[in-house]
Amino acid sequence: xxxxxxxxxxxxxxxxxxxxxxxxxxxxxxxxxxxxxxxxxxxxxxxxxxxxxxxxxxxxxxxxxxxxxxxxxxxxxxxxxxxxxxxxxxxxxxxxxxxxxxxxxxxxxxxxxxxxxxxxxxxxxxxxxxxxxxxxxxxxxxxxxxxxxxxxxxxxxxxxxxxxxxxxxxxxxxxxxxxxxxxxxxxxxxxxxxxxxxxxxxxxxxxxxxxxxxxxxxxxxxxxxxxxxxxxxxxxxxxxxxxxxxxxxxxxxxxx
Amino acid sequence: xxxxxxxxxxxxxxxxxxxxxxxxxxxxxxxxxxxxxxxxxxxxxxxxxxxxxxxxxxxxxxxxxxxxxxxxxxxxxxxxxxxxxxxxxxxxxxxxxxxxxxxxxxxxxxxxxxxxxxxxxxxxxxxxxxxxxxxxxxxxxxxxxxxxxxxxxxxxxxxxxxxxxxxxxxxxxxxxxxxxxxxxxxxxxxxxxxxxxxxxxxxxxxxxxxxxxxxxxxxxxxxxxxxxxxxxxxxxxxxxxxxxxxxxxxxxxxxxxxxxxxxxxxxxxxxxxxxxxxxxxxxxxxxxxxxxxxxxxxxxxxxxxxxxxxxxxxxxxxxxxxxxxxxxxxxxxxxxxxxxxxxxxxxxxxxxxxxxxxxxxxxxxxxxxxxxxxxxxxxxxxxxxxxxxxxxxxxxxxxxxxxxxxxxxxxxxxxxxxxxxxxxxxxxxxxxxxxxxxxxxxxxxxxxxxxxxxxxxxxxxxxxxxxxxxxxxxxxxxxxxxxxx
Numbered sequence: 001x002x003x004x005x006x007x008x009x010x011x012x013x014x015x016x017x018x019x020x021x022x023x024x025x026x027x028x029x030x031x032x033x034x035x036x037x038x039x040x041x042x043x044x045x046x047x048x049x050x051x052x053x054x055x056x057x058x059x060x061x062x063x064x065x066x067x068x069x070x071x072x073x074x075x076x077x078x079x080x081x082x083x084x085x086x087x088x089x090x091x092x093x094x095x096x097x098x099x100x101x102x103x104x105x106x107x108x109x110x111x112x113x114x115x116x117x118x119x120x121x122x123x124x125x126x127x128x129x130x131x132x133x134x135x136x137x138x139x140x141x142x143x144x145x146x147x148x149x150x151x152x153x154x155x156x157x158x159x160x161x162x163x164x165x166x167x168x169x170x171x172x173x174x175x176x177x178x179x180x181x182x183x184x185x186x187x188x189x190x191x192x193x194x195x196x197x198x199x200x201x202x203x204x205x206x207x208x209x210x211x212x213x214x215x216x217x218x219x220x221x222x223x224x225x226x227x228x229x230x231x232x233x234x235x236x237x238x239x240x241x242x243x244x245x246x247x248x249x250x251x252x253x254x255x256x
Numbered sequence: 257x258x259x260x261x262x263x264x265x266x267x268x269x270x271x272x273x274x275x276x277x278x279x280x281x282x283x284x285x286x287x288x289x290x291x292x293x294x295x296x297x298x299x300x301x302x303x304x305x306x307x308x309x310x311x312x313x314x315x316x317x318x319x320x321x322x323x324x325x326x327x328x329x330x331x332x333x334x335x336x337x338x339x340x341x342x343x344x345x346x347x348x349x350x351x352x353x354x355x356x357x358x359x360x361x362x363x364x365x366x367x368x369x370x371x372x373x374x375x376x377x378x379x380x381x382x383x384x385x386x387x388x389x390x391x392x393x394x395x396x397x398x399x400x401x402x403x404x405x406x407x408x409x410x411x412x413x414x415x416x417x418x419x420x421x422x423x424x425x426x427x428x429x430x431x432x433x434x435x436x437x438x439x440x441x442x443x444x445x446x447x448x449x450x451x452x453x454x455x456x457x458x459x460x461x462x463x464x465x466x467x468x469x470x471x472x473x474x475x476x477x478x479x480x481x482x483x484x485x486x487x488x489x490x491x492x493x494x495x496x497x498x499x500x501x502x503x504x505x506x507x508x509x510x511x512x513x514x515x516x517x518x519x520x521x522x523x524x525x526x527x528x529x530x531x532x533x534x535x536x537x538x539x540x541x542x543x544x545x546x547x548x549x550x551x552x553x554x555x556x557x558x559x560x561x562x563x564x565x566x567x568x569x570x571x572x573x574x575x576x577x578x579x580x581x582x583x584x585x586x587x588x589x590x591x592x593x594x595x596x597x598x599x600x601x602x603x604x605x606x607x608x609x610x611x612x613x614x615x616x617x618x619x620x621x622x623x624x625x626x627x628x629x630x631x632x633x634x635x636x637x638x639x640x641x642x643x644x645x646x647x648x649x650x651x652x653x654x655x656x657x658x659x660x661x662x663x664x665x666x667x668x669x670x671x672x673x674x675x676x677x678x679x680x681x682x683x684x685x686x687x688x689x690x691x692x693x694x695x696x697x698x699x700x701x702x703x704x705x706x707x708x709x710x711x712x713x714x715x716x717x718x719x720x721x722x723x724x725x726x727x728x729x730x731x732x733x734x735x736x737x738x739x740x741x
Contacts, residue, residue, distance in 0.1 A: 072692060073698050075696075081696075081697075090693070101703070101707065142711075
């Protein structure tokens with residue numbers, strides 16, 4: 001579904017990703033872990049199409065198409081969803097209105113009929129109940145005045161409604177208390193299916209207790225230096241990132 | 257995060273869609289202004305002598321002003337000097353002297369209003385909206401007149417009111433905006449040719465929205481209309497006005513005056529969607545919209561609410577205000593002003609608290625795009641006797657791109673220590689992160705900007721009557737085209 005080959009990315013003149021390779025198949029859950037500043041969020045943002053990053057080399061194929069040539073909204077319409085680390089506030093725009101506009105934009109791009117207000121509300125209510133999302137979130141402006149936890153829950157709620165093919169969670173666990181974490185994870189798990197893939201970007205292993213990944217990759221200084229199964233996450237939790245970094249330094253050929 | 261400038265500058269411009277010209281034979285006075293022109297206008301209207309005298313006094317006052325200080329210079333707008341002798345002060349579609357029914361209106365004029373989406377034939381009208389249509393300088397049709405008359409409501413062309421209700425006109429004309437008020441108000445008083453007149457009798461709730469639609473058609477013509485609305489004790493009325501003009505590459509002057517009077521327990525809600533031709537992308541042409549609007553809350557518990565969506569005109573100079581004279585009276589001002597390309601707007605309000613426990617609310621939203629310059633200018637004055645007065649002001653500016661400007665000039669004058677004043681202000685740039693967030697959810701850039709701007713204006717839009725709110729949203733997105741890509 002997603003194939004990243006030798007991806008190099010610059011931001012503000014500094015190289016952040018220095019040759020990332022990653023293959024994600026439908027039905028799989030991958031976790032990208034790594035210390036602060038390793039480039040995890042950059043990877044997520046580049047996949048979503050953020051223009052502030054400059055791709056200097058490499059390619060990304062998503063469902064057979066070149067992802068990097070697609071506009072962000074086109075990627076979204078093709079089923080790519082990113083749960084933001086810092087969800088953005090849009091004052092005055094109702095959460096329901098926003099989500100309905102998003103869903104209908106995606107449906108329209110796929111040649112599906114747009115949902116009217118009634119049908120949309122039925123769908124939204126059903127997802128809300130499942131995710132234990134407060135009714136009041138629907139009537140408030142997009143993320144405006146939401147607590148950190150509410151924002152993250154709102155991201156997962158949007159994801160549940162938009163039903164993406166590839167979901168990227170960018171540090172969704174940061175700022176969540178244990179109850180919220182459990183609910184968010186349940187939301188993500190309910191989306192797991194043979195047709196979908198999920199990419200979980202996280203600093204801590206904690207979230208992976210709830211969303212159990214098929215593969216864990218460690219990103220250090222712009223490269224994936226180690227990949228393994230779910231037990232790798234536990235090892236990182238126990239030993240920290242220093243040993244992987246040391247291993248990577250020893251193994252890596254000198255680069256410019 | 258910086259706003260991505262190229263994103264906000266590209267996107268092809270759509271033409272101003274109301275820019276067509278109607279070919280009608282017109283009865284037009286020669287260019288220029290002098291006492292004879294005033295007399296001719298008054299004669300054409302067959303006006304009683306009190307009107308002519310009033311016009312002449314206004315003209316003499318204006319002429320003196322023009323010789324001395326001239327136009328007001330304090331507004332934050334720039335334009336070349338206006339040659340008042342090169343303007344045509346009266347133009348009317350030629351037709352029978354008195355219109356008895358719509359059938360007698362020039363079909364070209366009717367077609368124009370239809371093209372603008374304002375069908376005048378009553379059966380086609382949106383239920384619940386009565387329309388007075390003003391084409392160039394005269395009112396061509398007023399709908400639903402009989403139905404309103406059953407309730408004692410007078411809704412007609414100003415020139416008609418002068419004949420049929422001279423007592424009301426004489427009593428209230430100039431009582432809120434005297435001709436000495438300012439340069440443009442004096443000019444309007446001297447030369448105004450028509451407008452709408454509305455009287456709601458005691459205790460009557462006007463059952464439908466009243467609406468005036470203004471259209472400038474003839475070239476080099478100034479439009480000077482005057483609206484007078486009187487809400488008698490305990491009555492309620494909601495009034496809407498809309499306006500468009502053809503695209504021409506010379507500037508045209510529009511100097512209107514609106515006066516509202518609310519007696520005890522009366523409520524007037526006045527909504528404007530101003531969409532005069534704004535000029536082209538390079539700033540050539542467009543309407544100079546120099547307007548004086550003021551409401552007097554004369555009675556106890558009276559209530560006047562202004563809502564305006566200003567998207568058109570090359571220059572807007574406009575301060576719909578409230579004189580809160582009656583105790584417990586309430587004044588409100590909700591405004592969205594958008595400037596794109598080379599448009600300039602200097603707009604805001606004045607809330608003058610005179611009576612006890614008077615309250616006012618100001619919510620002003622300015623949006624600047626392209627090279628647009630947007631100024632909020634507002635005055636809140638609490639006079640000595642206005643014990644317990646309260647004001648809440650919120651004034652927000654939104655910038656799209658980095659060549660536009662937003663300016664704020666709030667004036668506060670408090671002479672009574674019991675007053676409670678609140679003032680909030682903000683200036684924000686539309687964020688790349690907000691647009692990206694929408695993009696990531698499948699929403700295109702253009703739709704994202706519309707969504708964000710509409711969200712920004714929500715507090716104002718929700719004050720508009722339903723159909724108008726929808727129109728305002730659409731208008732805003734059309735006016736923003738070319739500012740985002």
